[in-house]
Amino acid sequence: MKGNELFIELVLRLKHFADAAVLWILIKERADVKEFKTSAVRMAYDQLPGTIDRNAAQRAFKSLQDRGLIRVRIHRKTATMVTVNREAVFDLLDSELEERLPGLSKHEFPFLEAWDTERALPQQKRQAASNPPSNAQINEVILSNLEQSSDYDDH
Structure with missing residues (x-):
């Protein structure tokens, strides 16, 4: 299984994006093997930027802890020490899902x-397709073509 497949499995089983994202980060950081030092702010802004905010990260820590999937220990109010309950995650992943x-x-x-x-299209072609030329640009090309053809006719 690859990381993206694990994330899909977690989202479908937990039925909550933020919980799945936080658990995925913790597993990626090997918190199932050793305690991992983080915080809600670090989780939200460093590890999942633009995805969840610090309040959602804090709720995810609580939700995952309530489910027995992680153990959280606060260290001097500056860091959250997290350990993933590997067996509980394996049990979660063993539950059946519809294909x-x-x-x-x-x-x-x-x-x-x-x-x-x-x-598969190159980036420039995509941008050109999404930004059609303006009427002024079209008129400029037409006038340029007319001038070139009239220059040719004069010779």
Whole structure:
């Protein structure tokens, strides 16, 4: 299993994005092997920037602790020492999920093909396609072409 697959599994089982994201970071940082020093601020702004805020990180710590998935120890009010309960996470991951759920389904559909095509286009072509020329730019090209053709006719 790869990291992205683990994250999908955690989101589907926990049914909460912030809880899954925080647990994924803790597992990635090997908190299942040794205690990991972090804080809600560090989790929100350094490890999951633009994804969750510090209050959501704090709630995720509490939620994961209430579920028995992590153990939290506050050290001198400056850091949160976290240990992942590896066996509890294994039990969570062993629960059955329907294969037709988003993230697990292997079903192909037209939108995915269009997205693959879009992603394959070079960046400049995508920008050009999303920013069509203005009327002034079109008129400028037309006038330029007319001038070139009239120059050619004069010779």
